[in-house]
Amino acid sequence: MTALPLDGVRILDLSGVWAGTFSTVLLADLGAEVLKQENQFVWQPNTRAVPGPRIPAAMTRSGPGWITGFPNGDPGERPWNYHPMFVSLYRNKRSFTLDIRRPEGKALLGRLAAISDAVLENSAVGTMEKLGITWEWLREQREDIIFLRAPGYGITGDYREARTMGAHLEGTMGHQLLRGYAGGGPNSNSGIFAADYIAAAQIALALMLAIWHRNNTGKGQFIEMAQAENAAAMFAQAYMNYSLNGEVEHAIGNRSIYAADGEAPCGIYPCRSEGEGGAETGDDRWIAITVTGDRDWEALRELMGDPDWARAPELATAAGRAARQDLLDERLAAWTVGFADMDLFARLQAAGVPAAPVMDSSRVLDNPHVQARGLYVPRELAREDIGVYHYPRPLYEFPDSQGGIRLPPVAFGQDNEYVYRELLGVGDEEYQRLTDEGHIATAFSDTL
């Protein structure tokens, strides 16, 4: 076994929300020691739980599982340690608490910065300035430090102080009008976290690039990510279409932007429901199919029993199929609806046609692929007695290194002893004082 790639790298994590919090999961999975700074007096929105630190049990007995689903219908006294939206963002990390708004807290933060390789944050512009946590101040703590800031629109420009979540900046960059049902109107969209995903991955990448450079030259650096600008790559073809041809694209539902290049039919088609109910109970079944060219189309035709309608000569060419997608969608749906989705999945893939069921959250853990890959791993939490659940493992593994879930999702303040005593060398008396003064805590303050 060899060490993980980021073994020995320490990241001081001042970030929040999904983008920042997931970026440090990626780094922690790669072996970095991530020190997540928290503060019992400050509630970081959308970082540990929603809507706040105290959740009435009544609020958790109905509603979508991902927002209000708690074990045994009980949010418990510390719901922030296992909220379903956030618990998976804390594996392989360490959490400590420190009130960095007070001078002593900031001084202690400085001492941690001095022994960290990189610091990151993604608050709205102004927050760090107010705290005096600036590039200059961090460099006084450690000359070769790396500092990454990732506010929604960057630290300069007209929009720098705009408050935004991923969904809003996707709107600004065009995605909300590019995705969704054709002609459906953007208010039929759901809020998604697409921008958080790409920003998280690229924050992790940027920090690794900077570590590479520092190892080569001994120099740290300052990194600025405007999450809005970073999201652009997801809509690259729409940007290219405008840049090359002046064409403004709009939402086309589940059809392929490459229909003219052979990708038609392409869509989500109904399958036979196996349950009693329909979409209201999550018993609806759907299959995704993408025909990528003539070969796929011929395979699909054969699988359907080569019906008369599919033999029409105008459907024999990619251009012909692209021009008749309404017809193709209608005919395909009439065929798929007779099948169970997993059965049709196997048949289509055996024929070499790209297809898969649309998996709802209840079917993930039992799926043969998910099980074969060991993607969700049974674990207990260290500080909360909620029993064993399956938590996501890293996105990918290094086969010669000990990866996986090295540390299960960390509780708020779980590593205070480690950070204060081992890293900062704080003695018993001072530890007690810092606890009395509220820096050290394992629960959010009742004042919140």
Add this chain to the structure above:
Amino acid sequence: MTGPLNDVRVLDLTQHVAGPYATKLFADFGADVIKIERPGGDPSRRLGPYKGGTPDPEKSGTFFYFNTNKRSVALDLKTEGGREAFWRLFERADLVAENFRPGVLEALGVGWEEMHARRAEVPLVSISNFGQESPYRDYRGSDLVLYAFAGEMYSTGLLEREPVKMYGTAALVQSGSAAATAMMGALMAGRYQGAGQHVDFSIADSHLVGVDRRHATVMGYQFSGRKTLRSPGAAVGMLNGVFPCMDGWVDLQGGGPRFARAREFLGHPEWMEDEKWDDPAIQMNPDAIEEFNAWFYLWLSERTKREIWEAARRVRFLCGPLFTIDEVFADPNFRARGFWTLARHEALGEVEIPGRPFLMSETPWELRRAAPLLGEHTAEVLAEAGYGADEIAALAATGAAGVRS
């Protein structure tokens, strides 16, 4: 070269979108990415949008965007000469990335075991739909298919309709970004530990445990037995939702505790003078929501999305205007920040593209060259690897290499 990876050479055997986006990030930050293209080239050269709309493998907007800063070497790995050239290039590489179907690399005679035997310090990152080992390993995928299976598509869209995807290849681009972190980790292990590892990156896995909601719905279901369903319709509360306005739409979140700043946001209208609006509970009252929205929609109809966003910024509401693509291009803020980059390309002329994904003070992103023509750098790269002009001509004559004259 100013990028942080200016001491790194990547052999890039990826094609289509996810793999090339990962290696583009490397190339854009200074790595010498040698894109090995099969005869006929990366199939994404046959994906639009094309300049002028007419298919042409040198005018694909998809290929152009995802392959900036790379050098193209056309090799037929099914020939002995092509394989030999691959191994000569491999001698000078720090990292190999590929996204063939599982098993193809071995079948071509350039598999992991052979690589590892030749140079144990060189890592290989294999990107595939479902991974190298899975009951689905030979299954085919597409952006739609992989997002349907692995992402949180099921709960996206309206309850009474089918689930709906993101734009174009957004799910693949997300995976490509995550794959770049795998490549960077592999590169570091190779350089610092001398240990080349074979990393199996599955696009499906990167969504099944990725950050866009899937992990959360799976945890929520385990905890509570409740599935996450599509929403029954546009639930528009007080100042929360996607709203129509004079010239389009805005996405706004000004409810909850932020509602205390609603008067300021709306410019202190007379109808809000009533003290009842001070009670936070009023936001849950259906009659009050109706009354509020009657006024609010009128207010919206008299303002542009930019004006509304400005007002929202002043009172720190979460907000985004829903821009069309032409509006994004015209936006003065992104122009002033230097978001756009002008590329010059032999077949496409001058093309404006989104530039740096993030700014690095010491090692900035740089467009050194536009996407390559097929085989544009075959002769140059083979010469660097020690091939003489005669040898290169011989490879070209047998079809083992494609050399652009």
